[in-house]
Amino acid sequence: MELVKKMLAGSQQPxxxxxxxxxxxxxxxxxIMRQVYPHTGKAYCIGVTGPPGAGKSTLVDKxxxxxxxxxxxxxxxAVDPTSPFSGGAVLGxxxxxxxxxxxxxVFIRSMATRGSHGGLxxxxxxxxxxxxxxxxDIIIVxxxxxxxxxxxxxxAADTTVVVLVPEAGDAIQTMKAGLMExxxxxxxxxxxxxxADYLVCELEAMxxxxxxxxxxxxxxxxxxxxxxxxxxxLMQEIEHHRVYLKTSGELEQRxxxxxxxxxxxxxxxxxxxxxxxxxxxxxxxxxxxxxVKSGDIDPYSAAQEILENRELLRExxxxx
Amino acid sequence: xxxxxxxxxxxxxxxxxxxxRGAKVLxxxxxxxxxxxxxxxxxxxPDMIVQAAIQEDVDVIGLSCLxxxxxxxxxAVVDLLKAKGAKHIVVVGGGIIPQEDxxxxxxxxxxxxFGPGAPIRxxxxxxxxxxxxxxxx
Numbered sequence: 001m002e003l004v005k006k007m008l009a010g011s012q013q014p015x016x017x018x019x020x021x022x023x024x025x026x027x028x029x030x031x032i033m034r035q036v037y038p039h040t041g042k043a044y045c046i047g048v049t050g051p052p053g054a055g056k057s058t059l060v061d062k063x064x065x066x067x068x069x070x071x072x073x074x075x076x077x078a079v080d081p082t083s084p085f086s087g088g089a090v091l092g093x094x095x096x097x098x099x100x101x102x103x104x105x106v107f108i109r110s111m112a113t114r115g116s117h118g119g120l121x122x123x124x125x126x127x128x129x130x131x132x133x134x135x136x137d138i139i140i141v142x143x144x145x146x147x148x149x150x151x152x153x154x155x156a157a158d159t160t161v162v163v164l165v166p167e168a169g170d171a172i173q174t175m176k177a178g179l180m181e182x183x184x185x186x187x188x189x190x191x192x193x194x195x196a197d198y199l200v201c202e203l204e205a206m207x208x209x210x211x212x213x214x215x216x217x218x219x220x221x222x223x224x225x226x227x228x229x230x231x232x233x234l235m236q237e238i239e240h241h242r243v244y245l246k247t248s249g250e251l252e253q254r255x256x257x258x259x260x261x262x263x264x265x266x267x268x269x270x271x272x273x274x275x276x277x278x279x280x281x282x283x284x285x286x287x288x289x290x291x292v293k294s295g296d297i298d299p300y301s302a303a304q305e306i307l308e309n310r311e312l313l314r315e316x317x318x319x320x
Numbered sequence: 321x322x323x324x325x326x327x328x329x330x331x332x333x334x335x336x337x338x339x340x341r342g343a344k345v346l347x348x349x350x351x352x353x354x355x356x357x358x359x360x361x362x363x364x365x366p367d368m369i370v371q372a373a374i375q376e377d378v379d380v381i382g383l384s385c386l387x388x389x390x391x392x393x394x395x396a397v398v399d400l401l402k403a404k405g406a407k408h409i410v411v412v413g414g415g416i417i418p419q420e421d422x423x424x425x426x427x428x429x430x431x432x433x434f435g436p437g438a439p440i441r442x443x444x445x446x447x448x449x450x451x452x453x454x455x456x457x
Binding site: 013017020083085086090095098101107109110112 | 325326328347348350351352353354355356357358359360361364367368371372374375376377404405406
């Protein structure tokens, strides 16, 4: 594919177009990914997540400066939510990253969630692959502003940074499951505000009380991203974590898991697409749909009928 | 199943004026028209705008300028897009733009210009028509 070749040669425009194709789930995507895949696996992926307004974009901006100073190239995926009403979106994370617009070593792409509810669009992982193949050393994925359960980032990133603010809550909030559990590094940003020291203490206590899932002890850092305070320490901890993942063998293990879940997701999605297609185009399926809609049969029994009809299933699988 | 794809728009303020109410109103309005709108903030150079537009692979750039420098800044963006091989990106503009300038800017490749009071729906429809025209649909 011409576009992939040009992208691999380092041209930005083909990369941008390929990202669009992946985002729009164009029919060429399997072929694109097949050609891209051998060039992936070199980049290190950092996820930045946390509630809206915590300072994620500003932190990403400062981290990017830090990595650029070290001579590393950076790809950024910045995600904002899609409107459930109009399907439109306002993508505004870029505003905080203006100093990097003209740096050819930085590629920034804004993405809308497009109906996904895990904090990332479902195509984000494939876009990470594209940036990886493009040759970016570091890829930073910034999720939408999340609540407690948007945890997709943990599967996409090597190091997940959870960014909180002093107003994030008390000890009980830090004990809750979900967001608090996925951090490899915790950051209390806007640490000049009241309550920051207290939250740092609470988080440290929580980290030490929590179950030990690995030998990595989650550091808790205080930053003021807007004033460049604490960024060096955060860079250091990211580096520590990277070294830890590498030497412990966890990195390879996690990437294995990531490849597996990616594979299952793709199969699941393809089957789902075809199933939806059948619902629209196969008379027997649409007959069941009608009976369920009118309430003549409950949806569980109707599904059972379909799954027990081996003849029908074989025919459908054949069509797949 | 044909999915209707969201049009991607970059809203940018070239030049030095800090009046971004119009840009923000339009950003929200186009979001509500189902578009993905990237807002890049104040005081952008044509270079920055074009670079962002290319990375974001947008269909449209909306330029807002209230400083009177539109005759210089808008064509600069159009020319840079051409130079970078991205002339498929539609450029529209808004601001306080005298009628004689409108003609000049259109002759230099700005697709359409909107002044105060232009209804969002009209702007959105114009964008849709221009994008459909360019992609040949």
